[in-house]
Structure formats: C-alpha cells, structure tokens
Amino acid sequence: MRRTNGVFSRGERRLALYAAIVVVAITALTLLTGGLFAPPAGTAGRAGYGFADLPGVMDARPLGQA
Numbered sequence: 001m002r003r004t005n006g007v008f009s010r011g012e013r014r015l016a017l018y019a020a021i022v023v024v025a026i027t028a029l030t031l032l033t034g035g036l037f038a039p040p041a042g043t044a045g046r047a048g049y050g051f052a053d054l055p056g057v058m059d060a061r062p063l064g065q066a
Helices: 010-032
Strands: none
16 A cells, blocks of 8 residues: 555655754744844834934824824
8 A cells, every 4th residue: 555645755755754844943043042142123123213203193093083
C-alpha cells in the first residue's frame, strides 16, 4: 500500500519540515527577545520620543461630523 499521495516528493516534504522548524525557531526567538528591543516606529517606538502630544487630537472628529 502506498503511503504518499504522490503530490509532494520526499525531498519536498523534508524541505517543508525544515521550513516549519525555522519559522517556529524565529518566532520563539522573537517572543523571547521581544522585551529587549523597542519597536522602530509607531506610538510606542523611538520615532515618537521628543515630541509632545498635539492638543485636541483626542477630540478630533471627521469633517462630516461637525
């Protein structure tokens, strides 16, 4: 009885397994070292340091809702 479906070769399945292992390893390292590095941009990133909050930004509304 055949154990494969004939779609992927043994080498392709092995390559997919290695790729999955690499993805899991990178994800684990990213989660473990996540607290060591600050995000490069965004509200919590270093790009926002040194700038004061703009007054009235929390009260801003779209132009159509006056």
